[in-house]
Amino acid sequence: MSDDIVISVRGLKNAFGEQVVHENLDLDVHRGEILGVVGGSGTGKSVLMRSIIGLQPPVEGEISVFGEPMAHLSESEALEIRKRWGVLFQGGALFSTLTVAENVQVPLREFYPKLDLALMDEIAAYKIIMAGLPADAGPKFPAELSGGMKKRAGIARALALDPELLFLDEPTAGLDPIGAAGFDELTKSLQKTLGLTVFLITHDLDTLYAICDRVAVLADKRVIAVGTIDELLALDHPWIEQYFKGPRGRAAVAAAHAGG
Amino acid sequence: MTAMADFQIDGSVLRFSGDVSLAHIGDLPERLNAVDSPIESIDLSSTQRLDTVGAWVIHRFAEQHQARIEGLEPDQEHLMAQVVKADQPVVKPRNELPPFLRVLDEIGEATATALKTLVGLLGFMGATVLAFLNVLRHPSRFRFNATVQRFEVVGVSALGIIGLMSFLIGIVIAQQGAVQLRQFGAEALTINLVGRITLRELGVLMTAIMVAGRSGSAFAAQLGTMKLTEEIDAMRTIGVSPMEALVVPRTLAAVLMMPLLGFYASVIAIIGGGVLCWVSLGIPPVTFVQRLHEVVPITDLYVGLVKAPVFGAIIAIAGCFQGMQVEADAEQVGNRTTSAVVQAIFLVIVLDAFFAVFFTWIGWI
Structure with missing residues (x-):
């Protein structure tokens, strides 16, 4: 049980x-x-x-x-x-000094440092699109995104590891x-x-x-x-x-x- | 239950097995890249778990080999469809320039930024003066409480650290001066040295550096954070001018507090010098004060007091200006705060040099 x-x-x-x-x-x-x-x-x-x-x-x-x-x-x-687990905070809580793609890659690099770099770029790219962002959002910095796009980028990061448990705050x-x-x-x-x-x-x-x-x-x-x-x-x-x-x-x- | 992801090639069929997911993918991508025999179909019926990373790797492989994907459960098919839908070329950051051009590019950009900052700072100075005049014309718009609060933060709270710093500087000047002057048998001139240099230069200069570090940085960080959290935009929409509500009280506080702090710093430095003269040269305090009175002209005090408010204005305006320039992210708050302090100290020292020339010219030697 x-x-x-x-x-x-x-x-x-x-x-x-x-x-x-x-x-x-x-x-x-x-x-x-x-x-x-x-x-x-x-x-x-x-x-x-x-x-x-x-x-x-x-x-x-x-x-x-x-x-x-x-x-x-x-x-x-x-x-x-x-x-x-993956967590999405209310405001997105993206790392402001990293691009969106790098934000998504942070958990990947942290937990799977041996992953092939090209694969990591591809993973970030499809996660970003899956979260509903346009493909060209990857190299942008969080400050260049609108509020809704930040949220989507946050979702992409929360889903980076294909977690079993997802916390979503609004x-x-x-x-x-x-x-x-x-x-x-x-x-x-x-x-x-x-x-x-x-x-x-x-x-x-x-x-x-x-x-x-x-x-x-x-x-x-x-x-x-x-x-x-x-x-x-x-x-x-x-x-x-x-x-x-x-x-x-x-x-x-x-x-x-x-x-x- | 969870086995590493693996595959076997069976003629033109590639069979995946195990857990094709991020945690168990291991070196599967590299091994898949090494497959060179023609593959017509991919069989997934013996996989245990499939996540988006696994689905992606399989999808990419299928694309490369023009192979069909078979044996998906309905849920997995859905997942695969999601991944396929998300397949678009990776967008790389803008191309980087070759190193030599990049250096030129950076030099050019830095020059442009420096010029732009200078113009911006002048503009901001003008805006501050206009805001002052506005407040003078409509005294009811003057933020009395905010200003008094800044007095406390800029002035009163700085007394401790500025006092300690000045006292030590007084001791150091007296001690170093005494050692050098002793070679000429002119130890008594230590008093001239301490009295004149602290009142004319060091009292105000060191105070300005301390205020730039304490308050100039705080102004930049405060306004920068308020800019990030849209507080300043909110103010504007309510009809409150940020120049009047934020910049004027801070500038006024710095302008009024700097002479007081500078005078206080000079006095404490002289006390420090006096203590050293007493302890190590045997000059009693009464003689020290008497001698000070004889050798330090009152114009030395004026020199210090005239410079102080100007330095205060520079520090406050540089701090507020940099704070208002923050636009994008948290890193900028840090960068702008650094620039505020560097700019303020630099301008203070440049102006100090001009003042030295000017005062010599008018005969306050």
């Missing part, structure tokens, strides 16, 4: 000084699923992601990824785990609807073909309806509910109702039904 749980969070507490962000937070992410994480602004969605990937040491609680408890890893064990925010739909499709197809597990923070209701297998709702410092959208709606929680049944929510349902 534990084999099927990629991320397990138990009794997590995060606090910044006096301000408690999470308390007693439990969450499981199953292998091969796309888990959407939603919650109002300031409920600590990004903080939760940061604690899972080890950037934010929790005050209390246990986090394990791929069955390994994150708190007691040696540096080399932590590296082995980092090799298996991937479709700032993308045009066509790009966002393309991104949904890309995530879905990668999940299907690579058995990818995706931890997806989003406010994009279309994304939630289109690709998320389950949705976790963050409120009151913990995960108040996890399940498919239908299951969540059956709970009768006022915030969840408002979230999914507001005008935007209804439009997204209509779109999801129309799209099949």
